[in-house]
Amino acid sequence: MSFDLHRAPADRLATDALAARGLEYRLVEPSDRAALLGWIEADNRGFHHPRPTPQQIEFEQRTFRDRRVEGVYDRASATPGIPVATVSGWPTGLSVPGGRSIDAWAVSSVTVAPTHRRRGIARALMEAQLRSAIEAGAAVAVLTATEATIYGRFGYAPATRAASIRIDRRRAHWSGADVPGRVHAVDPAALIDQAPAIARRAVARTPGEIDRWPSLFERVLGTADPDSEHSRGVRALRYDDERGQAQGFATYRVTREPDRPGTLHVSFLAAATDDAERGLWRALVEHDFISAVQAHLRSVEEPLPWLLEDPRAVEVDAIADHLWVRVLDPVAALAGRRFGGAGTLTLEVTDPLGHAAGTYEIDASADGRAEVRRVEGGGADAPWPADVPAVGSRRAASGRDGGSRRSRQSNGLALGVQELGAILLGGVRPSTLGRAGRIAEHSRGSFAIADRLFAAEREPLLSIWF
Numbered sequence: 001m002s003f004d005l006h007r008a009p010a011d012r013l014a015t016d017a018l019a020a021r022g023l024e025y026r027l028v029e030p031s032d033r034a035a036l037l038g039w040i041e042a043d044n045r046g047f048h049h050p051r052p053t054p055q056q057i058e059f060e061q062r063t064f065r066d067r068r069v070e071g072v073y074d075r076a077s078a079t080p081g082i083p084v085a086t087v088s089g090w091p092t093g094l095s096v097p098g099g100r101s102i103d104a105w106a107v108s109s110v111t112v113a114p115t116h117r118r119r120g121i122a123r124a125l126m127e128a129q130l131r132s133a134i135e136a137g138a139a140v141a142v143l144t145a146t147e148a149t150i151y152g153r154f155g156y157a158p159a160t161r162a163a164s165i166r167i168d169r170r171r172a173h174w175s176g177a178d179v180p181g182r183v184h185a186v187d188p189a190a191l192i193d194q195a196p197a198i199a200r201r202a203v204a205r206t207p208g209e210i211d212r213w214p215s216l217f218e219r220v221l222g223t224a225d226p227d228s229e230h231s232r233g234v235r236a237l238r239y240d241d242e243r244g245q246a247q248g249f250a251t252y253r254v255t256r257e258p259d260r261p262g263t264l265h266v267s268f269l270a271a272a273t274d275d276a277e278r279g280l281w282r283a284l285v286e287h288d289f290i291s292a293v294q295a296h297l298r299s300v301e302e303p304l305p306w307l308l309e310d311p312r313a314v315e316v317d318a319i320a321d322h323l324w325v326r327v328l329d330p331v332a333a334l335a336g337r338r339f340g341g342a343g344t345l346t347l348e349v350t351d352p353l354g355h356a357a358g359t360y361e362i363d364a365s366a367d368g369r370a371e372v373r374r375v376e377g378g379g380a381d382a383p384w385p386a387d388v389p390a391v392g393s394r395r396a397a398s399g400r401d402g403g404s405r406r407s408r409q410s411n412g413l414a415l416g417v418q419e420l421g422a423i424l425l426g427g428v429r430p431s432t433l434g435r436a437g438r439i440a441e442h443s444r445g446s447f448a449i450a451d452r453l454f455a456a457e458r459e460p461l462l463s464i465w466f
C-alpha cells in the first residue's frame, strides 16, 4: 500500500469544499495529545458519550495510532481546538465467503457538531473517505451505522445482520453432544496474549468480520482501565481442545439486584472451532444463580437453539442490519470471495459516484474460484456488452469460450452499487432484491444462477462495533 496513513494530505476536493464554507479540514496526529483530546471531545459529544478520562485518552492514543484521524475545524467557534466534525479510517481485512479476506477500508467516528449539522460537512467527509480508501487500495469501504438512513446515499448497503438474543436460564437444558475439550475460568487479563490469535482464526471462519485491532482486546478484557467498576466485573472463559490448545474464549459480566438471580451479559465470544463455540455456550448458559443470558451481535443463524432441549429458551429480541459495505473495486471485491458453484454471470453496475460503475463478468468454477473481469465498453450508461463470451457455456470442456457472443439474453443482472454491496457477502439473495424491484435480471433464470453463486457457506456476521 503506497498510501501513507499519517502523512497523505487531507483530501483536496473536500478541503476546498470545506474551505469555501470557512472551515479547515485537517489530519490529526494521534501522538499530539492536545489535538487528539480535542478530537475525542468532539467524537464523544457526537455519540453522546461522557467526556474522556485521562485513561480513555491514553487508550484512544493506542487505538488511533493505526488509523487516519481527521477533523474539521471552525476557527470562529468558541472552542477552536475542538473540531466541528470528526472521522477516522483505516485499512483492514474483511472476511468474505470461502474463508478469505479482501482489502477493506473501515470508516468510523463520523460526527458533526449540532451547531454545524446539515451543511454538507458529513457528505464532504464521506466522499473523501471513499477516495482515501481507493488510494489505499481497498476493494470496499465498510462501516457500522447509528441510523440506517444516512449511508445509502454514499453507496453503502447493509451486508450483514445481527441478532440480540436472550436465553431463559430455567428452560436452558443442554441437549448437545459433549465437546472433547475443556472450558476453564480464567483471569481476563491473562488472555491478552492469546486472544488475538484465537480471534484471527474465528474471524476467518465467518464472512463479514473485520480484523481485530490490539486495543479492542484491552477493552474486552478490561485491561484498558482495570480499576473501573466495569472492568472489575469482567469474567472470562477459555476453551482448550483435547490437545490443550486454546481454541476460543468468551467474556461476560453478571448484573443483579440484591438477593435476586442475575443476568449474564455475554460481551465477546471468539470461537476458532465449532467445539469451542459449543463448549463456551454451554458454560455460559449453565451458570447458576442467573435468570437469563443476554448476547448481542449474534448470528441470525446461531446454532444455540439446536443445542438446547427447549429451543424456545432462546428468544430473539431484535434483528438489525450491522455491517454496511460500499463496493469500490468490483473486480477485487468479487474475485476475492469464493462462489457457491460453477456458473457465469454478468453484472451491470451503476454507481452515482462512479467508482464501481461498469459491467463485470464472473466466471466461477465448481470449486468456487472465479475469474472476474471488467468488460471493456461497459459502464453505468453503456448498452449491454456485445463483446463478451456467451453465458451458460462453462469453459470446462473447451477452455475459454471466447468465440461466442453474449446478447441481452445472457445471464446477467442490472444493479446499483448498493445492491452489489448487499449481496457481496451472501447476506441477502439477489432474487430477494429482485422481488424488491432493486435488481433486474436480463434473462429468465439469472436470479437462480446469481442466488447460487452468491450463497455463502455460513450466514455473514460482524460481531463487534467499530
Ligand SMILES: CC(C)(COP(=O)(O)OP(=O)(O)OC[C@H]1O[C@@H](n2cnc3c(N)ncnc32)[C@H](O)[C@@H]1OP(=O)(O)O)[C@@H](O)C(=O)NCCC(=O)NCCS
Pocket (backbone or CB within 6 Å): 046, 047, 109, 110, 111, 112, 113, 116, 117, 118, 119, 120, 121, 122, 123, 124, 144, 145, 146, 147, 149, 150, 153
Ligand atoms: C449523521 C451526521 C454525521 C450527519 O452530518 P451532517 O453534516 O449534518 O450531514 P450532511 O449535511 O453532510 O448531510 C448529508 C446527507 O445526509 C443526510 N442526513 C444527514 N444526517 C442524517 C440523518 N441523521 N438521517 C438521515 N439523513 C441524514 C442529509 O439530509 C444529506 O442528504 P443529501 O446530501 O442527500 O441532501 C450528524 O447528524 C451526526 O453527527 N449525528 C450524530 C452522530 C452519528 O450518528 N454519526 C453517525 C455515525 S455512524
